Amino acid sequence: MRTWIQALSLALFSLLFFFFANYKLPEWLPADIYLRLDPLLGLSAILSAREWIGRALWSLLLIGATLAVGRFFCGYVCPMGVAIDFLDPILGRRKARPGLKKEAPWRKAKFFLLILFLSSSLAGLTLAYLMDPLPLLTRFYTFVLYPLLITLINLFLDLLRPLTQALGWMGLSYQHYTQPVFYMTLITFLIFSGIIALNRIAPRFWCRYLCPLGAFLSLISPLGLYKRRVSKECNECLKCVRTCPMGAIEEDPKKTRLPECIQCRQCSKVCPKEAVSFPALPSTIRSRQLGGEYSRVDLSRRGFLYSFTGGLTAAFLIDRTPFTPVQGKHQLVRPPGALPEDEFLRTCIRCGECMKSCVTNTLQPCFWESGLSGLWTPQMDLRFAACEQNCNICGKVCPTQAIRSLPLDEKTHAKVGTAILLKERCLVWAQDKLCLICDEICPYNAIVFRTIDGYRRPVVIASKCNGCGFCEARCPVGGTSAIVVVPDGEIRLKEGSYIKEAKKLQLEFKADPGDDKFVLESSGFKVGEKEPPAKAEKPAAPPEKIPGKKPAGFL
Amino acid sequence: MGKDRNGMTRRDFLKTASAGMAMGIAGRPDWLLAKEDYDLAVISGDPAAATKKAVEALGGMPRFVKKGQRVVLKPNMSFANPADRASTTHPAVVVTVAQACLEAGAQRVMVLDYPLRKGELCLERSGMLDAFQALKGVHVLALEERKFYREIKVPQGKTFDRVEIMREVLESDVLISIPQAKSHSATGVSLGLKGLMGVIWDRYSFHSKYDIDQAIVDLASVIKPQLTILDATRALVSGGPGGPGEVVKPNLIIAGTDPVAVDSYAVSVAPWYGQNFKGRQVKHILTAHQRGLGKIDLEQMKILKEKA
Numbered sequence: 001m002r003t004w005i006q007a008l009s010l011a012l013f014s015l016l017f018f019f020f021a022n023y024k025l026p027e028w029l030p031a032d033i034y035l036r037l038d039p040l041l042g043l044s045a046i047l048s049a050r051e052w053i054g055r056a057l058w059s060l061l062l063i064g065a066t067l068a069v070g071r072f073f074c075g076y077v078c079p080m081g082v083a084i085d086f087l088d089p090i091l092g093r094r095k096a097r098p099g100l101k102k103e104a105p106w107r108k109a110k111f112f113l114l115i116l117f118l119s120s121s122l123a124g125l126t127l128a129y130l131m132d133p134l135p136l137l138t139r140f141y142t143f144v145l146y147p148l149l150i151t152l153i154n155l156f157l158d159l160l161r162p163l164t165q166a167l168g169w170m171g172l173s174y175q176h177y178t179q180p181v182f183y184m185t186l187i188t189f190l191i192f193s194g195i196i197a198l199n200r201i202a203p204r205f206w207c208r209y210l211c212p213l214g215a216f217l218s219l220i221s222p223l224g225l226y227k228r229r230v231s232k233e234c235n236e237c238l239k240c241v242r243t244c245p246m247g248a249i250e251e252d253p254k255k256t257r258l259p260e261c262i263q264c265r266q267c268s269k270v271c272p273k274e275a276v277s278f279p280a281l282p283s284t285i286r287s288r289q290l291g292g293e294y295s296r297v298d299l300s301r302r303g304f305l306y307s308f309t310g311g312l313t314a315a316f317l318i319d320r321t322p323f324t325p326v327q328g329k330h331q332l333v334r335p336p337g338a339l340p341e342d343e344f345l346r347t348c349i350r351c352g353e354c355m356k357s358c359v360t361n362t363l364q365p366c367f368w369e370s371g372l373s374g375l376w377t378p379q380m381d382l383r384f385a386a387c388e389q390n391c392n393i394c395g396k397v398c399p400t401q402a403i404r405s406l407p408l409d410e411k412t413h414a415k416v417g418t419a420i421l422l423k424e425r426c427l428v429w430a431q432d433k434l435c436l437i438c439d440e441i442c443p444y445n446a447i448v449f450r451t452i453d454g455y456r457r458p459v460v461i462a463s464k465c466n467g468c469g470f471c472e473a474r475c476p477v478g479g480t481s482a483i484v485v486v487p488d489g490e491i492r493l494k495e496g497s498y499i500k501e502a503k504k505l506q507l508e509f510k511a512d513p514g515d516d517k518f519v520l521e522s523s524g525f526k527v528g529e530k531e532p533p534a535k536a537e538k539p540a541a542p543p544e545k546i547p548g549k550k551p552a553g554f555l
Numbered sequence: 556m557g558k559d560r561n562g563m564t565r566r567d568f569l570k571t572a573s574a575g576m577a578m579g580i581a582g583r584p585d586w587l588l589a590k591e592d593y594d595l596a597v598i599s600g601d602p603a604a605a606t607k608k609a610v611e612a613l614g615g616m617p618r619f620v621k622k623g624q625r626v627v628l629k630p631n632m633s634f635a636n637p638a639d640r641a642s643t644t645h646p647a648v649v650v651t652v653a654q655a656c657l658e659a660g661a662q663r664v665m666v667l668d669y670p671l672r673k674g675e676l677c678l679e680r681s682g683m684l685d686a687f688q689a690l691k692g693v694h695v696l697a698l699e700e701r702k703f704y705r706e707i708k709v710p711q712g713k714t715f716d717r718v719e720i721m722r723e724v725l726e727s728d729v730l731i732s733i734p735q736a737k738s739h740s741a742t743g744v745s746l747g748l749k750g751l752m753g754v755i756w757d758r759y760s761f762h763s764k765y766d767i768d769q770a771i772v773d774l775a776s777v778i779k780p781q782l783t784i785l786d787a788t789r790a791l792v793s794g795g796p797g798g799p800g801e802v803v804k805p806n807l808i809i810a811g812t813d814p815v816a817v818d819s820y821a822v823s824v825a826p827w828y829g830q831n832f833k834g835r836q837v838k839h840i841l842t843a844h845q846r847g848l849g850k851i852d853l854e855q856m857k858i859l860k861e862k863a
């Protein structure tokens with residue numbers, strides 16, 4: 001029963017991730033629902049951003065359910081828990097595991113981590129993403145599983161191709177999925193496999209000792225309805241003690257470490273005397289009737305202080321880098337709709353949903369680009385791929401709205417930067433070649449040609465450029481592009497309309513038809529002159545040395 | 556002197572008569588004769604009706620597509636814009652052609668392009684996928700992987716001697732080019748000849764390595780669509796090829812077997828960048844003509860102009 005619910009939960013998580021987190025996502029469907037439900041993420045983002053975050057309020061659902069039922073999330077819903085459970089047999093379930101000699105202090109570790117993460121959030125630095133299971137798993141899905149899956153599917157399609165071609169199944173024989181690629185794939189994989197490997201020491205090692213979300217839920221679980229109860233039938237065979245994946249049963253099997261219990265009911269299943277049950281009891285009679293006392297989480301005052309100040313110190317140490325004061329002057333192009341850098345870093349929970357969903361794969365995780373405080377935050381790699389103008393998925397799937405969910409035309413006005421032409425690299429400027437790819441590809445007509453030194457050369461009109469990066473991505477110059485998008489002029493609003501802001505700044509991202517007339521004028525044309533050119537019938541004119549009198553391509 | 560009342564010279568009479576006799580000997584029915592005679596069919600009207608009529612005017616699809624043949628349609632699906640932006644071929648035109656191919660007995664109809672933007676977005680937002688939803692047996696695909704291309708030799712190439720072409724184009728029996736009429740910042744206009752850059756793998760070298768006008772003609776020397784049906788129902792006369800730019804509505808479908816002739820006519824149907832041009836004034840079209848790939852002067856073409 002529990003295994004089925006777990007499988008269902010993992011399936012739902014995977015389904016939302018693989019099939020719905022893309023640009024086609026319907027407005028009503030929260031593909032990031034697991035992340036929204038996570039109260040630790042919500043709380044730490046709210047604390048560090050010092051703002052209410054609408055989507056984080058979804059976590060009240062999970063808080064409410066945990067208050068009512070107990071810590072069921074870890075045993076039934078948490079996809080990381082499912083992954084750990086399901087991957088357990090690989091690591092040799094039947095082997096005796098060494099376990100930890102002195103367990104008690106380890107059990108406290110997760111609470112200390114929780115305090116540390118929350119206090120660092122108070123100081124304005126989010127760290128919870130490092131160990132919160134949901135962003136951890138989502139990152140693993142984004143950076144490892146998703147690329148791997150696409151590789152395997154394509155491999156399969158390649159192998160199948162001779163067959164599909166022979167059968168004339170053309171759709172299938174031309175099927176190919178663009179391979180997503182990411183930085184940070186290896187490191188994400190190592191972290192995840194480390195977590196799974198810890199199971200060799202003790203089952204659910206991660207959940208028992210380290211998971212800060214588990215710690216959070218366990219703190220609010222004591223009020224829960226269902227509690228483990230052991231009847232007098234118990235013959236103290238200790239089977240339950242050995243089986244409990246959380247190590248939640250004390251040496252006296254009648255006693256339960258309630259904050260550790262995830263209600264998996266493994267103990268009641270293995271009990272030969274059927275002495276263990278999980279009755280739903282009203283809280284008033286709970287303490288008297290329960291088979292064991294409720295063991296409180298005993299964090300020493302000292303431990304609390306250490307972890308609390310530890311969080312503050314970490315925030316201090318990590319945030320005090322040259323990056324912090326000069327944010328925005330760094331060469332970092334953030335996704336459209338990203339909050340102002342400071343708020344963005346405080347709010348982003350590094351789950352990677354935006355990068356998974358990105359239709360062009362331009363969103364890539366930061367490593368060191370913005371210091372330690374920016375690990376895994378999304379940035380645009382515009383040399384690699386551009387930002388598609390008809391897509392606004394990154395904001396839609398952002399569980400904390402570090403990237404605001406914007407309608408398409410708002411998103412168009414969320415300027416991420418400005419293209420700058422590096423003339424010494426440009427084929428036209430530096431080598432007098434006839435190259436117009438940046439102009440051809442620019443969706444906003446922000447690149448025009450003007451006659452300079454007797455030659456038509458590309459120029460960027462900054463007020464029309466919203467930094468989408470098609471020019472940078474497609475520039476044929478080897479190495480660094482001859483036209484690069486820098487964050488100059490980016491618009492990042494905490495609230496309010498990007499369209500209004502762009503209008504205020506006199507920016508225009510819908511090129512009007514007048515554009516090319518402007519080009520023609522500047523290249524010596526008399527616009528509006530409709531009479532056919534006089535020498536229309538002239539045969540094969542030699543190629544002009546100075547193209548510039550007519551639009552390119554015309555003689 | 557020497558002219559009869561109809562204004563026909565004896566020579567003209569003999570020419571026509573002998574041509575007619577030759578055709579007659581070849582066993583072609585009369586009604587087909589007149590139609591095959593046209594270099595171009597220029598039909599005005601709404602996209603689907605005009606396309607249908609243009610194909611009929613050239614002798615009907617069975618002239619080009621035989622039973623059991625494999626057909627590739629190459630429309631312009633390069634951008635993720637709706638049809639009214641005139642940066643992509645009108646889906647109704649493509650559907651009409653595909654339908655005609657199926658009716659002619661085509662074994663397989665593939666609608667292919669290598670879009671400039673993300674393929675799946677282009678197919679969807681250009682309205683192409685929706686338009687083909689009802690038409691079973693036609694595959695609309697964006698081929699964005701090198702494995703779907705194969706290198707061939709270009710014997711008459713001036714700028715390159717090898718080029719990678721979509722396998723399907725090379726292996727199919729019939730290629731029908733269905734370009735959109737639009738301006739182009741590098742080549743002046745982007746019509747049928749320029750549109751064929753959508754069947755090659757590495758088009759960037761055309762821009763950065765080669766003389767693009769010569770390169771287009773090199774490509775045209777190896778890739779010769781049996782039929783070109785140019786969509787000038789709307790024309791993007793500035794801001795091309797991606798737009799946004801000024802869109803005018805010539806409301807025309809221009810069809811013919813000679814890609815150079817189609818392009819040359821198409822140049823004349825709209826003012827480009829606010830100016831009127833002729834086919835001869837477009838470098839790549841003129842070059843194609845000079846290299847013997849087709850007619851360029853409208854005076855020498857037999858053109859059927861009708862309304863749908």
